[in-house]
């Protein structure tokens with residue numbers, strides 16, 4: 001069963017409808033790319049998936065968004081738990097105003113996870129992605145932090161998982177604001193992962209980054225998809241081709257076409273998709 | 283002995299405790315006014331900070347409606363621009379109502395009224411400069427609005443808040459009109475909140491226009507000390523806010 005399933009979703013800012021009639025299932029443990037021209041509602045769609053749209057005034061959401069079977073817009077739904085389960089990566093990274101270390105521990109701290117829960121969380125994750133596999137070849141003994149210091153171990157694990165550890169291991173207590181923007185984006189990824197979400201939403205996560213940093217993020221996503229469901233908004237078609245397993249194409253607030261990436265790019269069914277892929281509309 | 287201007291001897295005299303100088307006496311220093319002013323300004327800063335911080339935080343859109351926030355801001359701006367003699371008069375009314383005599387506490391209340399709008403609005407402005415995406419990042423991890431306010435927004439706004447607090451302090455310590463009716467004036471250093479208290483601005487006000495040169499000099503000395511205190515405050519505020527701005531996100 002898919003984690004996320006949308007049916008007849010409509011989203012409006014005040015009277016202006018920006019999304020209509022969206023019905024789609026997002027496949028588990030794959031990378032789904034949401035593509036479409038600027039202003040077609042990609043960010044809005046992404047933010048409806050963990051109710052970040054709630055932060056806007058006058059937002060209206062109709063229809064259903066089910067995650068693991070439960071309607072997340074149900075008035076009784078647990079908002080904080082939803083956001084814990086569905087992490088979000090913004091277009092421009094915003095490190096929290098604290099040290100690198102504290103950025104990673106922020107999630108576990110606000111969710112008041114105790115020692116045992118932390119260890120369980122990492123142990124569970126290590127079954128799928130062992131920390132040795134995150135170390136460069138032959139340097140496995142370098143995992144400095146033993147499991148007796150669970151927070152330190154957690155910080156190291158998630159920084160490695162986001163591919164940032166080697167660059168920051170010597171300055172974990174430096175302000176996160178000092179990192180380069182590419183490093184900040186990977187820090188944001190590590191920070192989001194430390195809450196142990198099941199789904200990761202990413203809104204054009206590489207658009208503020210240089211090509212090398214962008215590649216690092218893409219590479220990290222490909223590693224992570226075995227264990228997480230990833231939804232990426234992108235306006236770069238080549239990026240969608242590179243990383244997506246499944247594609248959702250929005251045009252003027254409507255869901256025009258969706259399907260497995262291979263089929264979507266090789267034999268699009270809709271005229272507008274064909275035009276968009278060939279670069280006639282943008 | 284010390285006739286021309288605030289020489290060193292002034293300050294030596296200043297710190298002879300307890301008995302300072304009456305406004306008409308030739309001898310004596312201004313320790314009563316220095317201590318009194320510091321007590322007034324610190325007391326009022328503390329009180330207006332404790333009252334003002336929650337108000338400033340509550341003005342965020344997570345807590346109250348945009349309309350109410352706008353109205354509050356507008357009112358505070360009007361209060362900010364209100365002449366301080368009005369606060370003095372109002373403080374006096376409150377004092378009478380509470381059955382207080384002219385005292386340190388009365389002065390603190392009047393000064394708090396004066397400083398509160400400055401405190402709230404300057405803290406509010408730095409809070410509003412917090413990028414919405416920063417809050418969003420916190421909410422996206424499942425933080426509540428309280429956690430977001432205290433663990434993220436507070437840290438981000440800290441350097442600016444320090445400046446705001448010291449701005450209010452500077453305004454408060456130099457104000458004469460608001461404490462004119464509320465503190466009284468005395469030669470002594472106050473022993474409790476209910477004692478009358480001297481202050482630097484009033485030391486200037488009461489002494490500068492006398493025909494006795496020694497007393498006049500004391501007024502100039504008070505003015506100079508006041509200036510130095512305000513200068514120190516702005517230096518300290520810069521240092522502190524620089525020190526705490528390492529972490530903030532632009």
Ligand SMILES: Nc1ncnc2c1ncn2[C@@H]1O[C@H](COP(=O)(O)OP(=O)(O)OP(=O)(O)O)[C@@H](O)[C@H]1O
Nearest residue numbers: 013018036037038039040041042043044045056235
């Ligand atoms: N906070 C808001 N209030 C009102 N309208 C908004 C708001 N945010 C977005 N919109 C409108 O909703 C529509 C969709 O915006 P959205 O940001 O979802 O587009 P997008 O596909 O992400 O575009 P881009 O590729 O430029 O990021 C736009 O027409 C935009 O003007």
Ligand SMILES: [Mg+2]
Nearest residue numbers: 042043044203
């Ligand atoms: Mg967008």
